[in-house]
């Protein structure tokens with residue numbers, strides 16, 4: 271594969287991960303096509319990128335001209351065919367649902383040249399499974415960013431059973447150009463980072479559910495006792511409780527091991543639409 275990567279298509283630009291990935295890609299000079307299903311999702315994603323870039327204005331880490339330049343590299347699309355034109359690399363960050371993702375890859379297959387790689391930002395779904403569904407398993411890979419993508423330094427790269435060595439190297443190159451550190455994991459539920467994170471977050475919810483400590487004290491304990499930048503319950507509010515429940519359920523289903531059982535409180539809060547920052551109420555009020 272000799273394709274030079276100039277333009278990246280980000281699928282799901284309206285979501286927190288999608289707009290963060292588009293932000294990072296455009297900031298390092300890639301042209302970005304941001305796709306989402308409806309114009310209001312696209313507009314929301316693009317305006318979040320602008321407001322996140324503007325955080326740096328006050329501190330002088332970025333200028334108005336630099337923001338205009340970065341924003342000028344981002345185009346929004348709701349038509350998938352138009353969004354794929356002149357695209358050299360695809361990063362998919364849509365809802366964590368196997369059927370939705372595979373349906374999208376099938377549509378893309380007819381639109382993309384053969385040598386374009388599809389990288390999925392999935393945090394839970396098997397890369398071999400998604401690669402198989404994409405009909406381009408050798409050119410399919412996991413590229414797992416962390417929330418918020420403009421701040422978090424890591425990208426976890428996951429190879430599926432069919433991912434070629436060349437595709438791994440090209441994807442590592444894209445992540446490094448984005449200024450990220452990388453780790454490489456084999457396809458397995460939760461890969462590396464979430465395998466450590468998910469049981470820890472669930473344990474914090476069990477502590478609260480059992481009345482062992484207040485939310486504030488559980489967070490303060492981890493933040494100051496372990497030097498984490500934020501406590502686990504506040505982090506759950508940032509990630510979104512629905513996303514966290516989805517990940518936890520998928521761990522339990524895939525490993526069939528009781529150590530991954532999901533705390534009832536997490537399930538109840540999602541049912542009550544207490545989803546964290548995005549709904550205004552999670553373990554804390556926003």
Ligand code: CAA
Pocket residue numbers: 322323325326329331393415416417418420421422464467499500505509
């Ligand atoms: N976009 C762009 N920049 C952002 C941002 C965003 N969404 N959020 C924060 N920032 C920037 C701020 O502008 C600020 O920049 P400067 O250093 O240049 O001033 C910097 O990040 C720090 O932000 P704040 O001062 O507002 O707040 P903070 O110091 O408390 O940091 C935080 C906020 C970066 C979120 C920090 O608390 C943190 O790192 N928390 C842990 C996050 C984490 O663990 N993420 C992983 C989640 S798990 C996951 O994503 C995987 C999965 O599959 C579920």
